[in-house]
Structure formats: structure tokens, C-alpha cells
Amino acid sequence: MRRKTGITLGAVAWLASAAAWAKKFDEMPYKIDGGFDVPMSTIAGLTEWTRDINYVYLITTVIVAVIFLAVALPLIYTLYKFRAKEGDDTPPKQLHGNVILEFLWTVIPAVLLIFIAVPTWKIIFKHDGLPARADAIKVHVVGHQWWWEFQYPDLGITTAYELHLPENTPVDLSITSADVYHAFWIPKFGGKTSAIQGNINRLSLTSPLARLPEVAGGDYYQGQCVELCGTSHALMRHVGVVHTKEGFERWVKAHNQPPKVETASQREGEQVFARCIACHAIEGTPSASIPGDKIGPNLSSFGSRSHLAGGTRKNTEENLAIWLRNPQGLKPGVLMPNLALTEPEIAALTAYLRQSTYKTY
Amino acid sequence: MSASAHSQSYSKTGLWSWITTVDHKRIGILYACSALAFMVIAGIDALLMRSQLALPDNGLISAETYNGLVTMHGTSMIFLFIMPLSAGFFNFFTPLMIGAPDVAFPRLNALSFWIFLFGGLLLNFSYLIGQMPAVGWFAYANLTLRQYSPTVSVDFWVWGIQILGLASLIAAINFFTTILNMRAPGMTLLKMPIFIWATLVTQVLLILALPVITVACVMLSFDRAFGTGFFDPGAGGYVLMWEHLFWVFGHPEVYILILPGMGIVSEILATFSRKPLFGYSVMVYSTCAIGFLGFAVWAHHMFTVGMGPWANALFSAATMLIAIPTGVKIFNWMSTLWGGKIRFTTAALYAISFIAMFTFGGLSGIMHSSPPIDTQHHDTYFVVAHFHYVLYGGAVMALFGGIYYWFPKVTGRLMNETLGKIQFWLYMVGFNLTFFPMHFLGVQGMPRRIYTYAPDRGWNLWNLICTMGAYLTAIGAFLFAVNVFWSLFKGKIAGNDPWDARTLEWSLPSPPLEHNFDVIPTVTHLDEWWHRKYNEDGTRKVLAPAPHFDPQTIHLPNPSYWPIVLAFGILLIGTGFFLPSFGHVISIGTSVTGALVVLGSAFGWSYEKA
Numbered sequence: 015m016r017r018k019t020g021i022t023l024g025a026v027a028w029l030a031s032a033a034a035w036a037k038k039f040d041e042m043p044y045k046i047d048g049g050f051d052v053p054m055s056t057i058a059g060l061t062e063w064t065r066d067i068n069y070v071y072l073i074t075t076v077i078v079a080v081i082f083l084a085v086a087l088p089l090i091y092t093l094y095k096f097r098a099k100e101g102d103d104t105p106p107k108q109l110h111g112n113v114i115l116e117f118l119w120t121v122i123p124a125v126l127l128i129f130i131a132v133p134t135w136k137i138i139f140k141h142d143g144l145p146a147r148a149d150a151i152k153v154h155v156v157g158h159q160w161w162w163e164f165q166y167p168d169l170g171i172t173t174a175y176e177l178h179l180p181e182n183t184p185v186d187l188s189i190t191s192a193d194v195y196h197a198f199w200i201p202k203f204g205g206k207t208s209a210i211q212g213n214i215n216r217l218s219l220t221s222p223l224a225r226l227p228e229v230a231g232g233d234y235y236q237g238q239c240v241e242l243c244g245t246s247h248a249l250m251r252h253v254g255v256v257h258t259k260e261g262f263e264r265w266v267k268a269h270n271q272p273p274k275v276e277t278a279s280q281r282e283g284e285q286v287f288a289r290c291i292a293c294h295a296i297e298g299t300p301s302a303s304i305p306g307d308k309i310g311p312n313l314s315s316f317g318s319r320s321h322l323a324g325g326t327r328k329n330t331e332e333n334l335a336i337w338l339r340n341p342q343g344l345k346p347g348v349l350m351p352n353l354a355l356t357e358p359e360i361a362a363l364t365a366y367l368r369q370s371t372y373k374t375y
Numbered sequence: 376m377s378a379s380a381h382s383q384s385y386s387k388t389g390l391w392s393w394i395t396t397v398d399h400k401r402i403g404i405l406y407a408c409s410a411l412a413f414m415v416i417a418g419i420d421a422l423l424m425r426s427q428l429a430l431p432d433n434g435l436i437s438a439e440t441y442n443g444l445v446t447m448h449g450t451s452m453i454f455l456f457i458m459p460l461s462a463g464f465f466n467f468f469t470p471l472m473i474g475a476p477d478v479a480f481p482r483l484n485a486l487s488f489w490i491f492l493f494g495g496l497l498l499n500f501s502y503l504i505g506q507m508p509a510v511g512w513f514a515y516a517n518l519t520l521r522q523y524s525p526t527v528s529v530d531f532w533v534w535g536i537q538i539l540g541l542a543s544l545i546a547a548i549n550f551f552t553t554i555l556n557m558r559a560p561g562m563t564l565l566k567m568p569i570f571i572w573a574t575l576v577t578q579v580l581l582i583l584a585l586p587v588i589t590v591a592c593v594m595l596s597f598d599r600a601f602g603t604g605f606f607d608p609g610a611g612g613y614v615l616m617w618e619h620l621f622w623v624f625g626h627p628e629v630y631i632l633i634l635p636g637m638g639i640v641s642e643i644l645a646t647f648s649r650k651p652l653f654g655y656s657v658m659v660y661s662t663c664a665i666g667f668l669g670f671a672v673w674a675h676h677m678f679t680v681g682m683g684p685w686a687n688a689l690f691s692a693a694t695m696l697i698a699i700p701t702g703v704k705i706f707n708w709m710s711t712l713w714g715g716k717i718r719f720t721t722a723a724l725y726a727i728s729f730i731a732m733f734t735f736g737g738l739s740g741i742m743h744s745s746p747p748i749d750t751q752h753h754d755t756y757f758v759v760a761h762f763h764y765v766l767y768g769g770a771v772m773a774l775f776g777g778i779y780y781w782f783p784k785v786t787g788r789l790m791n792e793t794l795g796k797i798q799f800w801l802y803m804v805g806f807n808l809t810f811f812p813m814h815f816l817g818v819q820g821m822p823r824r825i826y827t828y829a830p831d832r833g834w835n836l837w838n839l840i841c842t843m844g845a846y847l848t849a850i851g852a853f854l855f856a857v858n859v860f861w862s863l864f865k866g867k868i869a870g871n872d873p874w875d876a877r878t879l880e881w882s883l884p885s886p887p888l889e890h891n892f893d894v895i896p897t898v899t900h901l902d903e904w905w906h907r908k909y910n911e912d913g914t915r916k917v918l919a920p921a922p923h924f925d926p927q928t929i930h931l932p933n934p935s936y937w938p939i940v941l942a943f944g945i946l947l948i949g950t951g952f953f954l955p956s957f958g959h960v961i962s963i964g965t966s967v968t969g970a971l972v973v974l975g976s977a978f979g980w981s982y983e984k985a
Contacts, residue, residue, distance in 0.1 A: 031846050054820025082734060120702075242824045248826045
């Protein structure tokens with residue numbers, strides 16, 4: 015029996031693969047976390063924008079759920095009631111249609127749609143195309159393959175990976191791209207905005223409240239590029255960091271402080287960094303006065319960043335060393351070349367970048 | 376029927392007869408078999424992607440390969456599976472259902488198949504040299520420009536789509552003409568089977584939408600080959616223009632994929648509830664309305680690009696309107712079942728599951744029609760869940776239903792019902808296990824098209840479950856293959872009309888003779904075949920005796936090898952664009968040779984006795 019063999023083979027293959035994956039899953043450090051209050055949840059937002067989105071979302075979900083039941087339950091009943099009986103070979107009554115019924119199920123969905131459309135439009139016009147508020151913090155957001163750059167023109171700050179904001183403050187983001195098509199998204203702040211070379215998309219929102227008295231350098235909100243932008247698209251991550259007002263001022267003041275080069279190792283690191291300055295700048299050092307656009311992220315205050323390499327690894331000495339040894343290994347396709355640094359050079363550069371720059375976390 | 380006609384249709388065998396065939400039924404079979412073969416490849420892509428995503432930080436597949444799999448899975452499932460499998464059904468059944476001896480342009484029909492096959496092979500050649508296009512099936516500018524995608528990988532996509540688009544365009548003109556001009560006497564437009572209506576509207580969409588993507592692809596290939604800079608902002612180009620052009624094609628494309636499925640489901644439900652389709656004329660109007668509105672909603676793929684509040688509000692309203700004709704269809708299908716005597720064959724199970732799955736996917740589509748919600752769901756797994764419910768739970772389930780329904784007409788043998796039902800349930804469970812949890816992943820904020828994810832995002836559990844569902848589906852697909860081969864040789868003999876069906880193709884022998892109808896039928900009713908079998912009160916009629924048939928009156932078009940030669944010329948023209956690294960002489964020479972082959976075969980074609 016070829017048929018039975020096929021079915022048995024299939025069942026065995028599936029069970030075996032299920033068991034194999036389940037075993038690997040069980041060995042992972044992070045266990046099941048199936049809830050919705052996860053780092054990038056789209057329904058657990060904290061700004062007025064996300065609250066408004068959730069309001070439309072709730073109405074829409076209820077309406078479509080009711081419609082689904084209005085289809086599914088009668089369908090199941092119909093299938094049960096009108097199943098063909100054994101031995102009954104006469105055709106049923108040949109019914110061709112019913113104008114009143116068909117009119118009704120044209121009109122009722124149309125009416126239901128109004129209940130989705132009106133709040134939708136209300137929310138669109140409330141948040142889209144707003145003029146920038148004069149008191150807003152201006153940030154230029156620039157997508158690069160594969161990292162985000164954040165420029166604060168009024169504060170003279172350029173940074174990468176972390177969008178630092180004071181709590182409960184209007185923010186005016188101008189979003190664009192230096193190369194390919196990207197999309198900027200921090201779900202707990204609101205929806206996505208495309209980052210397109212040659213276009214500037216403006217986004218106005220009010221930052222959420224800081225959750226606790228500032229203890230660990232602010233609240234971190236995960237974000238990620240959401241437009242396929244090349245090989246390491248999946249590794250183009252970023253965070254929004256919300257500070258108390260005082261915490262934000264501290265960050266602003268400290269960000270452009272030049273590195274404090276004290277130990278021998280840091281001094282050596284400073285020398286090694288001279289090989290990086292074609293692409294990277296650190297404010298307050300000679301690297302910042304080289305004219306022209308830098309193609310790599312600005313590394314001022316690098317020690318304060320929680321993660322490195324586009325948010326793929328925690329900013330630790332080991333991880334920075336791994337990155338410097340072979341950038342391609344962490345982020346395939348990345349523009350940063352392998353400088354073939356020796357281990358002592360890597361140690362020195364790590365000491366310089368991580369310890370001599372400002373630390374918030 | 377005469378014995379001579381019968382023997383004539385089977386005396387032509389062998390590979391050469393398939394290469395030179397202009398018989399719409401054989402071309403239909405060629406389309407369907409190639410589509411299923413390409414489906415296996417695209418399905419393996421999907422399994423590899425799901426295996427990679429089963430665990431966070433998984434190292435099974437590299438970033439570049441994964442992006443290639445994303446692109447090839449989407450492109451192949453759309454252009455090399457759903458569209459050509461639908462074309463297989465159009466080819467085999469359009470003439471049979473409208474009472475015609477063949478399509479309007481038989482050699483053109485063969486040409487469109489060969490162009491499709493060469494285009495598909497060209498696209499798939501990218502696997503063999505490890506250069507899969509890695510830019511997504513939508514190939515958004517400006518990642519596709521040479522400075523960001525320097526290898527030939529994107530050229531496979533651009534030229535594959537141009538060649539495949541040409542095939543679809545030629546086929547669309549052919550079927551549009553066939554349906555409007557070659558219906559049997561008495562078959563007015565509103566007496567056509569609903570599947571033919573779906574086919575007709577699909578051809579109109581193809582004719583109007585394909586030129587847009589063709590133009591866009593020409594511009595892109597010029598950008599890549601000659602540096603014209605249409606999509607390069609550095610050269611004064613405009614990135615968003617690609618996105619508009621792509622979706623002006625891409626959204627009607629969605630209806631090109633689903634309308635044939637809707638037509639198939641309508642036929643199956645009517646047959647197996649043994650009632651006419653409820654509200655036939657409203658179904659026709661709603662098909663047309665969906666096709667029309669389909670051109671007014673493209674920018675709902677672009678709510679996040681910064682079009683401004685008015686454009687977003689208007690495109691959102693237009694999108695919501697589509698829910699109305701679609702809803703009418705769903706309730707009419709249910710009313711078709713209501714009061715019937717439903718026989719739960721495998722084909723019927725697929726058609727019924729279509730109603731449920733398509734409704735589900737349609738409703739999550741309504742959620743995306745609201746831009747505020749869409750800005751959160753856009754490019755997350757919620758969207759992946761949505762369109763797999765409409766295209767897989769919808770279009771693909773309908774096409775599988777169509778295969779079970781019409782297999783006996785094509786091959787003369789019934790497919791195995793037990794195996795079919797096991798496959799159906801594997802598909803249903805596997806499909807829902809794969810795609811239902813993706814709604815959760817989307818709400819949890821998991822972006823699409825990422826080859827890996829961090830373990831602390833809370834996405835681990837659902838991803839593992841999705842992967843297990845995908846494996847289950849793969850087993851279903853394997854059983855389908857077993858069923859097809861088993862049934863081809865050992866299936867029960869079907870006879871002319873195994874399902875007591877309603878449309879004209881079931882009045883013919885299974886498989887039909889090469890010339891289809893001995894005498895072109897005269898049509899008096901919608902569901903003509905049913906009315907020949909039954910009175911209005913459900914009592915059986917005595918079938919009218921077959922009219923006198925004179926084999927001398929049959930004129931069959933001659934087989935021709937020009938279509939395959941001409942199609943090969945088109946492939947050569949495209950191939951030239953891959954060869955600049957071998958020098959301009961080889962590159963331009965190949966394209967020019969291709970153009971000469973096209974001209975030469977067009978010449979031979981026009982002087983050939985048809």
C-alpha cells in the first residue's frame with residue numbers, strides 16, 4: 015500500500031522534526047514569552063498617537079470579529095443542515111437568487127464600514143501633516159545601510175543607534191535616507207515612516223513619560239528598520255531612550271565631551287583610532303574637524319551606548335573585540351572593512367572607545 | 376462520436392508533439408505541470424525560511440541567502456505558480472465551457488506558454504549560479520540600482536518579470552478575444568459560466584496592469600544597464616516613482632490572483648450543492664466591481680511613505696469599498712450552499728474552506744485599510760498572515776479544489792478521495808498552524824523579511840509553532856503528488872460527468888477529443904448542461920440524441936514549432952543583458968541574435984499554413 019506508506023512516512027518525519035526543534039527550543043535561555051506586552055508590541059504603545067491608533071484598532075477588531083462570526087456560524091449550520099442524505103438522488107429546489115437578501119448584504123457591510131471609516135479619518139487628520147511645534151525638539155533621522163543616524167541640529171549632537179529624548183516633550187523628526195529605502199519604527203512611540211533618499215518625511219509626536227526616577231540611563235524602547243534594505247536588514251536595529259528632563263540635559267551636556275584619555279592603554283587606543291577617522295568622528299578630537307560626510311556612525315559618547323553593531327550585541331568589551339576582529343562576522347555586508355588589528359590594538363581601542371567616553375547606563 | 380476522430384486525437388504522441396502543440400488542452404496541461412513544478416521549488420524556499428526562523432539567532436541560512444529566498448518565494452509563488460496554474464485552467468476549460476473548438480489564436484497560445492516557461496527558467500537559473508535576487512518580490516528602488524546591487528542577481532528579477540509579463544499579456548489578449556468572439560450560439564454574456572466571467576475580468580486586469588510593470592522594468596533595466604537614473608535621486612531620479620508604478624500593477628495583480636479562484640469556487644459550490652449559483656448576475660457585477668476598484672487602491676500599500684492625510688484618507692476609503700462586492704460574494708456562496716444537498720467531496724471541502732479562509736483574510740485586510748492601524752501593521756508578520764490567508768487559504772486552496780474537480784475531465788480518471796481528504800486536512804491544519812500565529816507575531820511587532828531575530832523580543836514560541844505548521848503543509852503537498860501519480864494510473868475511470876455537474880465541459884468525453892465538440896452546441900440556458908439533464912422541477916430529462924456529426928467539418932490548426940523558436944529569441948534578447956562582463960561584442964551580439972530570431976520566426980510564422 016503506497017498510500018499508507020506515504021502517510022506513515024509523513025507522520026514520522028513531522029514528529030521527528032517537531033521533537034528536534036522542541037529540544038533546541040528547550041535549551042534556549044529565553045523561555046516562552048507569548049504575551050503582547052513585549053518590547054516591540056504594536057498595541058502597548060505609550061504616546062497619544064499609539065493610544066489613538068489603539069482606539070481605531072479596537073473598534074475595527076470588534077466589527078470584523080462580529081462579521082467573521084456572522085459568516086462562520088451560519089456557514090457551519092448550513093453545512094450540517096444541508097448535507098446530502100444517503101441514497102437521496104433527487105436534486106434540491108433550484109433557487110436562483112433573492113433580490114431583497116442580496117440588497118441587504120450589500121447595504122449592511124457598507125453601513126458597518128462607516129463605523130470604521132469615520133474614526134480612521136479623524137485619527138489620520140489629527141496626526142498626519144501637522145506643522146512642527148515651535149517648542150519641539152528637532153531630530154534629523156537618517157537611515158544608512160545598516161544603522162540609524164540621529165542629528166540634533168539645535169543641540170549640535172550627532173549620534174547613532176540611540177534616539178535620546180526628554181519625557182513628555184513634542185518631538186519633530188525629519189526622516190530620510192543616505193542610501194537605500196529604509197523605514198523608521200519604534201512601535202511603542204507610533205507607526206512607521208519611510209526613509210527615502212531625496213525625500214524628507216516629517217513625523218510629529220510627543221514622547222512618553224519616563225517610567226521611573228532615572229536609574230539606568232533612561233527607558234529603552236526597541237525599534238527596527240522595517241523596509242528590506244539589503245543583506246543585513248534584519249540587523250538594522252535602534253532604540254528610543256526616554257529620559258527625565260534632567261536626565262536628558264545631563265546627556266546633552268556630556269555627549270560632546272571629548273574622551274578622557276588617562277591610562278596608557280587608552281592613549282594607545284587614541285593612536286589606533288587615527289586609522290578610523292576617515293569614516294568615524296568623535297567630537298572634541300581631531301577626527302571631528304576633518305571636513306566632509308563621514309560614512310560611519312559618529313562615535314562620540316560611544317561608551318554610553320547599550321548596544322553596538324546596529325543593536326545586535328551588547329556593548330561589552332568582549333563584543334566590541336569580536337566586532338573589531340571581523341565586522342563582517344557580526345553584520346554581513348557591512349561597509350566597515352576588517353582593519354586586521356592585532357589583539358593588543360583591539361584591547362587598546364576598546365579601552366579608548368568604551369571607557370574614556372561618557373557612560374549613562 | 377466517430378472512432379476516427381478518437382484515434383486521431385491520440386495518434387499524436389511523443390515529445391515533439393508536445394513541443395509543437397497548439398491544442399489549448401495540451402497547453403493547459405503544460406501550464407499546470409510547469410506551475411506545480413515551480414511550486415515545489417518555491418515551497419522549498421518557504422520551508423528553508425521557516426527552518427531558519429524556528430529559533431532566534433539561528434545560523435542555518437545566511438542573510439544574503441535568506442533575502443534571496445524571500446524574493447524567490449514571493450516572485451515564484453505569484454508569477455510561476457498561481458498565475459500559470461490559473462492560466463492552465465483558462466487554457467483547458469475556456470473553450471470547453473463556452474462551446475468553442477479552440478482559443479482564438481492557437482499558435483499565440485503556444486507562444487505565451489513557451490515565453491512563460493523560458494522566463495521561469497531564467498528566473499530559476501539564478502539559484503544555480505547562486506545569484507538569487509535579494510530585493511523582495513516588489514524590488515523597491517533604489518536598492519535595485521547597480522550601486523547597491525552590483526551583481527546580476529537583480530537582472531534575473533527584472534528580465535524574468537519582463538519576459539513573464541509578456542507571456543501573460545499575450546495570453547490575456549488571446550483569452551479576451553476568445554471569450555468575446557468564440558462563444559457558442561445562444562451563449563450571451565449573462566449565460567456564460569461564472570468561471571468564464573472571472574477569466575474575462577482577469578484578462579482585462581492583465582491587459583491594463585501588465586504594461587505598467589513592463590514599463591517600470593524597462594526603466595529599471597535601463598537604469599542598471601545604461602545608468603539612466605530614473606530611480607536614482609543622485610541623478611535627479613525619484614525613488615517613490617517605482618513604488619507607485621509597481622503597485623499600480625501590483626494591486627490589480629492581487630485580483631488577478633484571486634478572481635480565477637473565486638470563479639472556480641463558484642463552479643464547485645454550485646455543482647456539489649446541486650443548485651445554481653445564488654445571485655448569478657450580482658456575482659457577475661461584483662466581479663466587475665472588484666476588478667474596477669482594484670485599480671483605485673494601489674496606494675494602500677504606501678500609507679507610510681508620506682503621501683499626506685488626504686491621499687491616505689481617500690485611498691483608505693476606496694480600499695474599504697472593495698469589502699462590499701467581496702462581502703456580497705461571500706454571502707452568495709453561503710446561500711448557494713443553503714437549501715442544497717451538499718456532497719463533501721475533496722473539491723467541495725477545498726471550496727468551502729476557501730469561503731472561511733478568504734473571509735478571514737479579507738477581514739484582516741479591512742483592518743489594514745485603516746491607515747492608523749496600517750502604520751503599525753505595515754511590514755510586520757500581521758501582513759504576512761493577512762495575505763497568506765487570502766492568497767494561500769484563498770487562491771491556492773481554490774486552485775487545489777479546481778484540480779480535484781477537473782482532474783477527471785483532464786485525465787479521464789478520478790483522484791483518490793481518501794488521500795485527497797487526508798491532504799485537505801493536513802493543509803487546513805498546517806496552513807492555520809503556520810499563519811494564524813503570525814497575527815500574534817505581527818501584533819508583537821515582528822518585522823517581515825528579517826533573516827534572524829533577537830531572543831529577547833518575545834517572538835520565540837509562535838515562530839516555532841509556525842515552522843511546525845509549515846512542515847505539516849509540506850507533508851500535505853507530498854501526499855498530493857502521491858495522489859496525482861497514483862490516480863493517473865490507478866484512479867477510478869471517471870466517465871463524462873462524474874459530479875453531475877452543470878457546465879458544458881461535462882457533456883464531453885473525459886478526456887475530451889482534440890476537436891472538443893463534434894458539433895458546436897447551441898446554448899439556451901445558464902448552466903446549459905444541467906438544463907439538458909434536468910427539468911425545472913428536478914426530474915430527469917432524456918438526453919437529446921447527439922446531432923449528426925461529419926468528421927470532414929473539423930478543421931484543426933496545424934502544429935507549429937515557430938512559437939517555441941520565437942520565445943527562445945525573446946529569451947536571448949534578455950540574456951544579452953546578463954553578459955556585459957564577457958565583453959560588449961558577446962553581450963550585444965546575443966541580444967541582436969535574439970532579435971533576429973524573433974524577426975525570422977515571426978516571418979516563418981506568418982507564411983506557415985495554419
